[in-house]
Amino acid sequence: MKLTRLNIAILAIISFAVPAWAIDVETPKRCTVCHSASFQGLQPAPRLAGQRYQYLFNQLSDLGLHRRDDPNAKLFMWPVVATVNPQTARELALYLSTIPPVAAEDGDAELIASGRKIYQEGMPEANVVACVACHGPNAEGVGEIPRLGGLAYPYLRRRLEQWGRQGGYNEATRPPMPHVASNLSLKQIEALASYLSFVK
């Protein structure tokens, strides 16, 4: 597959070059076990390719400090991140952010329209903000606000449910997401997650 070859090529170049930041070949390889060889994600592990640098770094930081504590994170990521030092985290995040993402497109296609409406316009009467304000018109994110476009439906749905249901469950999730998600009904979450999984 083109992507895999490209990734190997990148890794090869990186490992042989003498750059200012030198990422070892082993670290990214370990991630591919769960996140797939192309870093496009493999349920339940989310796509990392093309994610915002600052967001990725913050997640690694929060996982390392056990601030992000959703069940999968606790089970799978805590042991892994324990071995990653800050410098490596920075380099990993930078590297992953440069990989072109591929949309999962695994949501319910019939819910795309309603999901888009919620995303782009919000629901003012229900006090649901328009996601576009922070996540951008193509759900591309900015700074430490993550790209949502093309993430897998099950992952998006699970994360929205986790915030909305549990409130303080994910201590690492700062305002506004827990509150935003708490105003969403399950149907609305499904619509949003479906729509976003198709956004390129």
Place this chain on the structure above:
Amino acid sequence: MKLITSYRGRGTEVGDEPMVLSFPSAPAGTPREGCRRRIVKASGLRLALQLAIAVVVFATAAGGAATKALAFSSHELAAKIAYCQDCHGPAGQGYRGFYPMPRLAGQQVEYFEDQLRAFVEGRRLNSIMSPVARSLSPAMMTALATDFRAFNPRPLGGDRRELAAMGEKIFQDGVPEQNVPACAACHGPEATGIKQIPRLSGQLYLYMVKTLTNFRKDRKEHLSDVMYPVVESLNKRQIEAVAAYVSSLR
């Protein structure tokens, strides 16, 4: 009331230098801890304020010859405030989303109300705020304006500090050679504004730059056409300087 956890400082924007966070987190007593305490304290204060506002609104609504005895419940108001805070920050200090969302904390009540009306009437164009404003009754607009006026968080700040000195000069003295009046004449020497003239102190840098650059395009609001000749006399550098200056003001 939901406990609001600490609010992380904003990260880098697209294209900026990667920021380095050090593991493990800062020890207790550092700004992040203080921030959490401040916000928790503020929510207690805010609840009291909300109830006070609700009482005032009930009293005035009941006093008038209105058909409805109650404009809205304190619960409704609290929910609406939390909704505003999702975008404008936990204490209304603003938020750097994909779009910069402006600071509302400490804003002049008359200006705040007038902007919400302007969004509804199309005098001010914004695809996100128009539906928001349309969902608000006039009484709710007043309550929100009053509530946000009382907040006083530190500015998000940190932007283009090197331009602030230049911006201060423009703000306080004007640029008479370019026919740019001193902003302080109308916005006040501390950029607090007054009545329908907005507070600018602590406003987001990016938001200020955007607003000044796109002024004529976004605002057809009769009161703000006084700003047209001002923004047209400022060059890009001066806009950035003024924005940097006011964004640093407490």
Place this chain on the structure above:
Amino acid sequence: MLVIVFGGAGRTSAAETAAVSKPELEAKIKYCEICHGHSAEGFEGYYPIPRLAGQTPDFIKYSLQAFAERTRTNNIMFHVARVLSPDMMAALGAHFHDLNAKPLGAGPTDLVAAGKEIFETGVEPRGGGRIKSCSSCHGDNAEGNQDFPRLAGQLDDYIVDKLTNWSKEFGQHPSKMDVSRIMQPIAEALTEAQIKAVAAYLSSLQ
């Protein structure tokens, strides 16, 4: 080059002066009007910004000079005035004199009668002596006369502020001969109530 100085009323367009170009003058006028109002009627900014419409040209010229030399202290107006040539000051004076906007900020109407009384007959200060009627210098209709400014239609809170804080702002160089000196004892002798009354009256005048 002939330098034309504009005096009282009855002159032709201010743009005809040889030393100030038309576009320059128009740009400068537009700039003044940002703060002083579309028709120079004044504006309630953070500070009350005074009406210039119908002002005597001499007073405008004098004021701009005073700001530039800092005999009258106001940081914002200092910077405005310091770049103006005498010809520009004169041209601006002539321009604003010709404007005739409706009064902007009228004060409380219940004080107007008392204010009229003071304006037309003067006051007897508590400390003795007599302050003559304002009209004797400012004109029966407060329209002003050469160096004595027009007060009709001025902003209520602007008048209150100036009369209350006169010596803090005006006549700041004791060694310089300054026309504003005349007002100092008057402003100091007036009580707060009298100031408010006369301001209410003046701000209501067309």
